[in-house]
Amino acid sequence: MASRVSVGPVPVTSEQTFAQPRGVWSWITTVDHKRIGILYLLTALFFFAVGGLEAMLIRVQLARPNSEFMSADTYNQMFTMHGTTMIFLAIMPLSGAFFNFLVPLMIGARDVAFPRLNAFSYWALLFGAIMINVGWLFGEAPDAGWFAYANLTSSAYSPGNNVDFWVLGIQILGLSSLAAAFNFLITIVNMRAPGMGMMRMPIFVWMTLITAILIILAFPALTVGVTMLMLDRFYGSNFFVPEAGGSPLLWQHLFWVFGHPEVYILILPAFGIISEVLPVFSRKPLFGYSAVVFAGAGIAVLGFSVWAHHMFTVGMGPVPNSIFAISTMLIALPTGVKIFNWIGTVWGGHVSLKTPMLFALGLIALFIVGGISGVMHASPPVDSQHQDSYFVVAHFHYVLFGGSIMGLFSGIYYWFPKISGRMYNELMGQIHFWLMFLGMNLTFFPMHWLGVQGMPRRIYTYDDSQGWNDWNMFVTIGMFVLVVSFVFFAANMLMSLVVGERAPDDPWDGATLEWAISSPPPVYNFRTIPLVTSRIPLWSEKYPEVYGGDDHGAHSYEQPDVDDEHGREHMVPGAHGDSHEHEAHDAHGHDDTIHLPNPSYWPLVTAGGIAIAFGGFLVSYIMVGVGVAMTVIGIFAWALEPAITYVAPTTSDDAAHDHHA
Amino acid sequence: MVRRYLGVSPGRGGSGRLIRLASVAALAVLALSLSGCLDESPQSTAVIGGEHNQRIWDVYNWLWIGSLFVFILVEGLLLYAIVRGRAAPRTAHGRPVPVHGNTRLEILWTVIPAIVIVLIGIPTLTVLRDLSSTPEHDNTIKVDIVGHQFYFEFRYPELEVSSTNTLHIPAGAMIDINLQSADVIHSFWVPRLAGKTDNVPGRTNYMWLIADEPGTYAGQCAEFCGLGHALMRFQVIAHEQEDFDAWVEEQLAPPTGEGDPTIGEQLVTGGSCAACHAIEGTAAQGVVGPPLTGFASRPEIAGVVENTPENLAAWLANPPAVKPGTAMPPPGLTEAQIQHVIAYLHTLE
Amino acid sequence: MASTSHHGGAPHVEEHAHPDPRQYIRIAVVLAIITALEVAIFYIKALEDYDTYILLPLSALKFILVVGYYMHLKFDNKLFTYTFIFGLSVGGGVILSLMALFDRMF
């Protein structure tokens, strides 16, 4: 090929190149999407535990009326940090962990489109998380709620540094999310293996794509809102200051323009995960693939038109309330389509109730409850009784815990063998599920009754005479069931990592590409890029008699060069045996080197610079300057260092498989 | 039909264990719900105290029915699918017939929810419109409600009286309310009477309510507004018309001077003060605020001003005005009551 | 761009004509004229009540010219257009709905 110019270092033998680099430094400079995924996973689990601990303290405080366990001040920090942590530091990074680890594997790529940007996203996440949490050290953690309504957040009413930590942390986290979103958008659109048309992508990849689009369009609104808040607080501007004509409602609008798409950012990855799990454990392809895809896209588009349903009680007037009520209710339609197609997938399948499947089914069962209460809020008159009461708290824990967390845990169990190379303990997984399912309902279902009985949220105490004692105690007890369930989870994970059985490449009889490679996957993922001819490439290969005719999505527009008849011979082999030897060859027939991104610490330097610059607003402008300088140096060095090493011609037996040659 | 579309492979009935488990769970939920007597709380939204809340329940009932219908239908389908699927044979290659979808089913399960939405949408929009303007009423009283950190102030522009923390209204009268805020966002909520509306600084919001029966209705600020948010409780007292008129008269009358310690004692130990403060040897055993035992011998009130009767009167009228940020809300006493309370507190050596 | 054509299999989607510099200059002239017109309209008293309705379409026209020609969207792959239009409509939608919600038309 004309363009193939050999450059770069002298070829090295494959053993040297592909050995997993070791040591802390190799993790700090890693740009390998799998390692970054693992970093995301560990960070997210850590913060999930932190958020869970905060929830525990909240529940202890609320167990009894007039409790003196915590002061109002501490409580306000607690619920603010609980919400913020769970949303920005637990669920989003947990989804990010799966995007990172799996998207390249599922689309048959060696890495993401911009590996160093990926590392940057992770470091920015970590620094943002530290920035938000550092307030605890000073007893000044953020305390204005996870949506930080103006003008309570103005310096007049929140004179401490609490809100500052929130503002600066959110800015950094926003950058992290945006960078990751661009990366995954481009990766999915552009890095698919030959033959994988858009309509052949696994649903998880589709949901990642839609999530990325939502992040790209939703986060700027938050960035702008938070910037204004920052200017209000640090430089006395008047955006949200009513005395100067500013409007606290402007904050609410900007926040929810971001905030509602955000809740779909939180749920769609989980939907994607269970769309992979359900077919595998029902041994039946997903029912209504295109309907599920379009429903996802529909949710995304509609999701931008409903934000003011969080503001039904601010006095927008009957006409806007009606419009937002209707658009909100309409979201039930595409979401329902997804639910029904999942049921259709299970229907008539050979259901195997392994832990991942239990969590996936748990998501469906619980999300329905949360979805229904969501539609109840969508009615403004009714919402005027729900808004800011525990009914809303019940709603969002059903969708967030019953939806996102259930789905993400399904994913953790499902891909644990692939990520760690070990099997988890099935019995303990089942116990975890049943305790969590039970505990979740014990904890969050009675919150509906508390809400109907008029208990407002965000109150650090209530009085005996208010009649909420029993259910609150009940809820707190339920929460301890949840805690016990997570003890099983943590024990299971830790033990399995050490003594778990070695995982085979394909323990679940999976359908997607990641099961074709070893567990854990090699650094380069695929020795040769597979050629995809089906939505369920592995099943088509393993069960040609059943799925032989399955060539859905073959005629997707941007893959004119893939021909099915030819392709079938090159299909990815099953995971039985050593996959490398059978791996199909790149359709283009000339991909005889493996390109791996170079390790780099510049992403870390850049992210660190940004964090230092933002932190400087609380310390001194000198620090801001240092941070900016570091960022600029980081960016230039990043741009100038060579990104990719070309190494390691593939072994000759791959060439033997090259039918195109 | 559906069976064919979904590719059910032949197989026999469900796994008994799962069904039993499911029915036990369902029973448990039902039992819990029933025991959850929703009118336990004075702030229950499920107790209808007046027309506004009545109109809300006109929609709410529809929503509960719709929700129950969707819940049972969809969870039922899910459970059924699981149970069937569990029982299906599991030989190595006897994979279930792959089915890729069915357009008619997709349409069906879009249209049925759409119908549900129309059914709940219509009452929603109707009631929304009805609630957005004051219905005609022959006895309308205007009240301006101003949210403060952390109490509500009630001003009656036409009667030229005002009160804090207790909204006095005549039962059966239309209360035409304007909502404002003096500092941050609060939300005025009396669950038995009406849904909430926010007090947003810089703008005036509007709502109305009617209390059908005389009585006391508990209310609470519903928008997080800072340290004292949880304690920003208040009451609506609906009087018979004559009693209301008498209350207005009393407010307009000049304060009577000397207070009576025995009345004061009743007010303190039997009223809202006792919820937060403790006084040795009395029923007042609250723990939220500082104890008041020995109050008369303290040099200062709340640690900020000298303990004089004038300062104490100012404090009792409006604690946050004396000590911004204090968690103590205005106790909602009349001028006369304040004098009684002062007289009593000064007996506590 | 050109690079994709080296790989036998990849479709030649990004091949597009480079508009000629004279066309760039013509567009610049048009842009300048529209801007002059806009400023002129600003000063014409008679049009004061209608300026919104004249100025907004004029600036939209400038917008389209720059995006279409200078940014090549008119000639480039449609995926770029969809990407941009989606962001533009959500962003524009937010401006318009907030103005409506705050009772503040232009």
Added chain:
Amino acid sequence: MVDHAMEIPEHPTSTGLNNVKLAMWAFLASDCMFFGSLIAAYMVSKGRNVVGPYPEDLINIPFTSVSTFVLLMSSLAMVMALHGIQTGSLARFRIWTVATGLLGLVFLGGQIYEFTEFAHEGLSISHNLFGSTFFTLTGFHGTHVAIGVIWLFSMVLASFKPGLVTQRKSLNVEVAGLYWHFVDIVWIVIFTLVYLLY
């Protein structure tokens, strides 16, 4: 085509579109939301000042018209630079890119002048709502311009190192151009909404 020794062969992408260019368009879509939110904040805050100075006391249409013209012409220079590199002329690329950057600097100079003038009239970010919204919106636009200027000059510098800026790599210039033009169209909107229609 000249095969350059340092050339990195592009990996073919699924759509045939370049990763960086697609990322730039996605970024611009995102930036639409960014400026959309800023403009929305400006528009809903308009006319709610409780103290002067008001826009009508300050805004100087003739002056800003000139800045606007300068920025529009910088867009022309940018396409000329791109055309230069696409047709293989490094010299024309350099001249036009420098011209673009300089026009950008003139615009920024104008903005700094305008800001100081307004400040003399008593306007500041904290003085009134107009000050807050005006400085934030135009300030963020100015920041975008400044980043663009740095980017352009960096490219010119890079072009002196052989192989970094070449005809085959004209895409890098195109991407920078996309950014630059976007900054220009944002100004088109700002000029109309903030200035002509104050």
